[in-house]
Amino acid sequence: MSALLSRIHEQYSKWSPRSAELGKEARAVFPGGDTRMSAHYGPYPLFMESASGARLIDVDGHELVDFMNNFTALIHGHAHPDVVKAVSEQMLRGSAHAAPTMSQIELARLIQQRVPSIEQLRFTASGSEATLMTLRCARAFTGRDVVMKMEGGYHGSYELAEASLVPIPGQAGPPEAPAILPIDASNSASLFDDVVICPYNDPEAARNLIAKHADRLAAVIVEPVLGSLGMVPATREFLQTLREATAAHDVLLVFDEVITFRLGLGGAQSEHGIVPDLTALGKIIGGGLPIGAFGGREELLRVFHPDERQPVMHSSTFSGNAVSMAAGLAAMERVDASVIDHIGRLGDRLRAGFDRVFERVGVRGCATGAGSLTNLHFKRGNISNSRDTLAGIIAAGPVSAALHLTMLERGVFSASRHMYCASSAMQESDVDLAIDALEDALEHLLPDLREEAPQLLA
Numbered sequence: 001m002s003a004l005l006s007r008i009h010e011q012y013s014k015w016s017p018r019s020a021e022l023g024k025e026a027r028a029v030f031p032g033g034d035t036r037m038s039a040h041y042g043p044y045p046l047f048m049e050s051a052s053g054a055r056l057i058d059v060d061g062h063e064l065v066d067f068m069n070n071f072t073a074l075i076h077g078h079a080h081p082d083v084v085k086a087v088s089e090q091m092l093r094g095s096a097h098a099a100p101t102m103s104q105i106e107l108a109r110l111i112q113q114r115v116p117s118i119e120q121l122r123f124t125a126s127g128s129e130a131t132l133m134t135l136r137c138a139r140a141f142t143g144r145d146v147v148m149k150m151e152g153g154y155h156g157s158y159e160l161a162e163a164s165l166v167p168i169p170g171q172a173g174p175p176e177a178p179a180i181l182p183i184d185a186s187n188s189a190s191l192f193d194d195v196v197i198c199p200y201n202d203p204e205a206a207r208n209l210i211a212k213h214a215d216r217l218a219a220v221i222v223e224p225v226l227g228s229l230g231m232v233p234a235t236r237e238f239l240q241t242l243r244e245a246t247a248a249h250d251v252l253l254v255f256d257e258v259i260t261f262r263l264g265l266g267g268a269q270s271e272h273g274i275v276p277d278l279t280a281l282g283k284i285i286g287g288g289l290p291i292g293a294f295g296g297r298e299e300l301l302r303v304f305h306p307d308e309r310q311p312v313m314h315s316s317t318f319s320g321n322a323v324s325m326a327a328g329l330a331a332m333e334r335v336d337a338s339v340i341d342h343i344g345r346l347g348d349r350l351r352a353g354f355d356r357v358f359e360r361v362g363v364r365g366c367a368t369g370a371g372s373l374t375n376l377h378f379k380r381g382n383i384s385n386s387r388d389t390l391a392g393i394i395a396a397g398p399v400s401a402a403l404h405l406t407m408l409e410r411g412v413f414s415a416s417r418h419m420y421c422a423s424s425a426m427q428e429s430d431v432d433l434a435i436d437a438l439e440d441a442l443e444h445l446l447p448d449l450r451e452e453a454p455q456l457l458a
């Protein structure tokens with residue numbers, strides 16, 4: 001471990017002794033003390049005691065501003081009174097009945113009214129299942145089997161959804177035709193037959209790849225903002241090209257809006273004015289509880305119709321459970337244009353502030369994102385795809401983890417990969433606190449940067 005990181009770990013462990021103890025207990029029951037990879041970081045994550053609005057309280061009594069919002073799922077922050085009320089009332093009437101409820105129809109109607117491309121939909125228990133079902137729908141409808149996904153794109157916890165998530169230098173292949181990289185050793189060899197990888201934000205390469213594989217392509221799936229690999233927005237031109245090229249070859253276009261549904265009342269698709277064939281949703285539509293949904297044109301969703309000769313199998317114990325429906329409805333009814341505008345302005349303020357801090361302190365870095373979604377990068381200049389994001393991560397080395405822990409100690413909770421997301425519970429003062437914390441944290445780390453990472457100095 002670098003000298004910088006071991007010093008920061010020591011400092012962090014002194015600052016959070018109770019979390020350190022619980023971290024040890026967790027290691028006795030979970031491999032590495034971790035039951036959810038994305039929420040884990042070394043030497044151990046902070047254990048939480050409670051949360052309300054934009055604030056978290058950890059087990060050592062520290063108050064933190066929550067810019068994580070459970071990886072963007074909480075659009076109103078924690079324990080919004082309307083959500084708490086709806087969930088409490090529903091719990092008293094039963095949590096999951098294996099029978100339809102009125103609240104399923106109400107939440108479905110809200111989504112249908114806001115997203116014109118979603119004529120019909122179905123609920124799932126997670127975003128992973130939602131994206132998976134869009135792909136199964138596309139395969140059943142088109143009779144083709146291959147899916148094109150983006151390099152750096154993340155669609156959930158299954159093999160295809162994570163293929164080529166991290167474009168490792170030396171293995172990632174040529175930029176215009178990226179290699180298929182399994183995420184880990186658990187993948188079956190069939191992955192190589194199932195998927196084509198497309199570079200993000202490269203319209204010409206996308207057009208060529210779609211034409212080349214058209215006779216076997218069922219669907220192209222894309223996040224309108226590349227989420228896990230750096231909150232990199234797609235250009236309109238790129239999404240438009242995907243729309244035109246898929247339509248030209250009868251390939252279905254799937255927008256994974258599990259994260260980006262918070263960018264507009266009708267999601268990113270309504271902001272761009274681009275109509276996908278299928279859409280996957282999750283996160284905010286559950287009001288903080290587990291959920292997913294997928295939908296699209298009625299003729300496509302018909303493959304799930306129980307009266308079909310051989311409907312596509314879609315079943316999951318907690319799909320459409322009454323508590324997620326109640327929480328989702330309460331949360332989504334409170335998402336209106338003013339909420340989207342408020343959190344979008346907070347995001348703009350955060351990115352501008354972070355950029356100013358990097359400039360002022362003299363560290364090579366910048367913020368990317370859209371609306372309420374932001375990511376820090378240890379890189380300046382053009383960041384338009386996952387290779388650009390990864391270049392920043394590699395350049396930063398241990399400084400990235402050191403900055404994350406240093407920000408925690410200054411009361412700012414973000415993803416360890418420096419993803420920040422605003423909630424309607426936040427005010428400008430919360431954003432300013434994070435901007436000031438970044439300045440203070442970078443100043444604090446500067447002597448180490450000079451020693452260990454001079455490449456990051458501007």
Ligand SMILES: Cc1ncc(COP(=O)(O)O)c(C=O)c1O
Binds near residue numbers: 129154223257291
């Ligand atoms: C863009 C995107 N799609 C799908 C998923 C999977 O959703 P879930 O974690 O609810 O399965 C995620 C999760 O982070 C995501 O970011």
